[in-house]
Every structure is written in C-alpha cells, then in structure tokens.
Amino acid sequence: MDLEAVRTFAAIADAGQFQKAAADLSITQQAVSKRIAALESSLGVRLFTRTPRGAELTIDGQAFLPHARDLLRAAERAVASVRAGRRPLRVDVIASRGAASGLMRGFHHAHPEIDLDVVMLLDIETAVASIRSGEIDASFRAVAAPGRYLPEDIESVRVLDEPLQLLAGSAHALAAARSVTLTQLAGHRIWMPGIVPGSEWAAYYDDLVAEFGLTIEATGPNFGSDALLDTVADTPALATFMGEHTRLVWPAGHGLRRIPVTDPTPVYPHSLLWHRDSPHPALATLRAHLTATTATTATTAATAGDDTAGTWVPGWVTPR
Incomplete structure (x- = not known):
C-alpha cells in the first residue's frame, strides 16, 4: 500500500478539505486528488464524499481511518528503529x-x-x-x-x-x-x-x-x-x-x-x-x-x- 497516499488520506480527514490538505502536505491539490483516486481504486471503495463544506468521510472511509493511522505510526517506528539518534x-x-x-x-x-x-x-x-x-x-x-x-x-x-x-x-x-x-x-x-x-x-x-x-x-x-x-x-x-x-x-x-x-x-x-x-x-x-x-x-x-x-x-x- 502506498504510504504517501495513506498519509494524504489522513491529512484530508484531519483538514476536512482537499485544498487545505494539499497546503499542509506542500503538494498541489491535483496531486492530492490523484493519490486519493489511486488509493480508492486499490481498495475498491469510496473514501470521501465531496460536499459544499468540503470532504466528508464515507462509512468505508471512517472504517479505514484508524487503520490508516496505525499504518503511519508503524512506518514512523520502522524508520526510527534504524535512524541513529532515534533508535536504541x-x-x-x-x-x-x-x-x-x-x-x-x-x-x-x-x-x-x-x-x-x-x-x-x-x-x-x-x-x-x-x-x-x-x-x-x-x-x-x-x-x-x-x-x-x-x-x-x-x-x-x-x-x-x-x-x-x-x-x-x-x-x-x-x-x-x-x-x-x-x-x-x-x-x-x-x-x-x-x-x-x-x-x-x-x-x-x-x-x-x-x-x-x-x-x-x-x-x-x-x-x-x-x-x-x-x-x-x-x-x-x-x-x-x-x-x-x-x-x-x-x-x-x-x-x-x-x-x-x-x-x-x-x-x-x-x-x-x-x-x-x-x-x-x-x-x-x-x-x-x-x-x-x-x-x-x-x-x-x-x-x-x-x-x-x-x-x-x-x-x-x-x-x-
């Protein structure tokens, strides 16, 4: 699974908007949309519904969010385990x-x-x-x-x-x-x-x-x-x-x-x-x-x- 796409998904869930998530990640809104489209394609579900207020999680998106955060934390621990100064x-x-x-x-x-x-x-x-x-x-x-x-x-x-x-x-x-x-x-x-x-x-x-x-x-x-x-x-x-x-x-x-x-x-x-x-x-x-x-x-x-x-x-x- 593409961790950058998962990180983008979590950023949108936190920001509530594709545009704000793009700014938080220092990438374009188009890149955000492409990552989410690829992630939804690989999972076979819709993760967000676009509304006048921004982006809202679907039921599948709500179910996926805690696991996405676990994936990101696991990635951080994996990097820390081999990074001098952070690993034991x-x-x-x-x-x-x-x-x-x-x-x-x-x-x-x-x-x-x-x-x-x-x-x-x-x-x-x-x-x-x-x-x-x-x-x-x-x-x-x-x-x-x-x-x-x-x-x-x-x-x-x-x-x-x-x-x-x-x-x-x-x-x-x-x-x-x-x-x-x-x-x-x-x-x-x-x-x-x-x-x-x-x-x-x-x-x-x-x-x-x-x-x-x-x-x-x-x-x-x-x-x-x-x-x-x-x-x-x-x-x-x-x-x-x-x-x-x-x-x-x-x-x-x-x-x-x-x-x-x-x-x-x-x-x-x-x-x-x-x-x-x-x-x-x-x-x-x-x-x-x-x-x-x-x-x-x-x-x-x-x-x-x-x-x-x-x-x-x-x-x-x-x-x-």
Whole structure:
C-alpha cells in the first residue's frame, strides 16, 4: 500500500478539505486528488464524499481511518528503529551475567534517557562484522587474540581488567584458603566447559595454562552455568575460574567458595569496540561513562606478563 497516499488520506480527514490538505502536505491539490483516486481504486471503495463544506468521510472511509493511522505510526517506528539518534543504542555483551552486562546496567542507571538494545553474540568475527554493517553499535571483547587483527575502521579501548577468582566446592582441597596463588593451582583440575576454540577467551586461557602450568579441562557438553555450579559443588576434585564481576546465584546448600587468585592475579581485559564512523550520538556518552566508571576500579596492566601491580595478562593484550 502506498504510504504517501495513506498519509494524504489522513491529512484530508484531519483538514476536512482537499485544498487545505494539499497546503499542509506542500503538494498541489491535483496531486492530492490523484493519490486519493489511486488509493480508492486499490481498495475498491469510496473514501470521501465531496460536499459544499468540503470532504466528508464515507462509512468505508471512517472504517479505514484508524487503520490508516496505525499504518503511519508503524512506518514512523520502522524508520526510527534504524535512524541513529532515534533508535536504541545496540551493544553486544557476550553473556547476560558477565562484567560487560554489569557495565551496561550501570550505564543505564546513569543515563535512563538513552534507549538500549543489548544483544549477545558468540564470537568476535560476528561482532566485528555486525559493527561494520551497522547491525550493532559496539561490542565488549578481549582484543586481540594472537594472529587476529581488527579492521582499520574498528576502534577499541580497554575499559576494564577483571580479576579471576577460583570457584570451588566446600570439599575442595583449597576451599578453606583465603586466597590461592597460581603456583598452588598447578596440579588441580579446573573445569571450564564451553570454551570455543579460536575465540579470544580460549587464547587467553591457553596462554594462562602455558605460562603457569595449569590444567584447564573444557571437556563435556556445555549445559550452562547452573550445571557447571552443580558439578563443581558435587565434585571435590573440580574447580573453575570465574570473573570477579560475574553475577551468579546458587543454592545455599552448594557451599561454593569464591577464592581470590594472587601472585600474580590474572585479569581478563575487557575492551569496547566500535566503528570509527559510527553515527549514533549515544556512543560517545557510553565511552565517556566507561572511562569515568572504570578509572577507579580497573586494575592497571601496563605491560604484558607480570606487571608491577601484581597482575597478569597475555602478551598479545593491548596495553592500557
């Protein structure tokens, strides 16, 4: 259906005259008459009756009017959904319970006037392609894994270094420890199902294993966080890594312990990616918010490897 004809129909219904509707739409009265004639022809009914007082809706015109207004509102919403500045800011956070999701919740709390559309994409290739196509405006990733280079039109900034913690059940050998060192973890089984080969987080844990002689097992199907928590709680020989800002809830009977890892503390580097020519005005607000928010909480990792702050990141991580 011709939306311009529908818009003209609604304008005549509001104005009560073809001539006034033409003036309101900045078109000629002849163009108005042609649009209505075409619309009536496509619908197979008369929409207006001409009277000395102007144009009056027929019974069919009265029946069509509310639907015509719905069509016009739907068209406005469709345009707004893709128009930068009017559509929501679309951001990829990978997982709903991770640190990036927490950062976006904080941003929403600080800027409730900005509409958000939060999505979860699995791999960095999909995220980068979605940024370049305009499908999303930004993504939280660890940038960049060995051998992977961002396209020149993709910008990135490191916004948060998240310390890793050991999650273990109450019967685990290290459950009573107030903290554990990476050296102490050598020889213990750390179970992390769901690590995707080739992903940036797989590269991160590969380097962690290689440097500190750890044993990380990614065997078995990934049934999600609830199944992981159940298994770790019930298996004394297993533990897992969890980000300090990851929000998970488990039954009190599980007796799970979150234990800080030290000497050095492995930190996972979260970066924000966006297109350098992104037109969305809220993106600058998000970047400024992240800079202000994470400045006081991020652990500085200025160089690869063990740094002066006692933290560790892989050598391929971009310095802050």
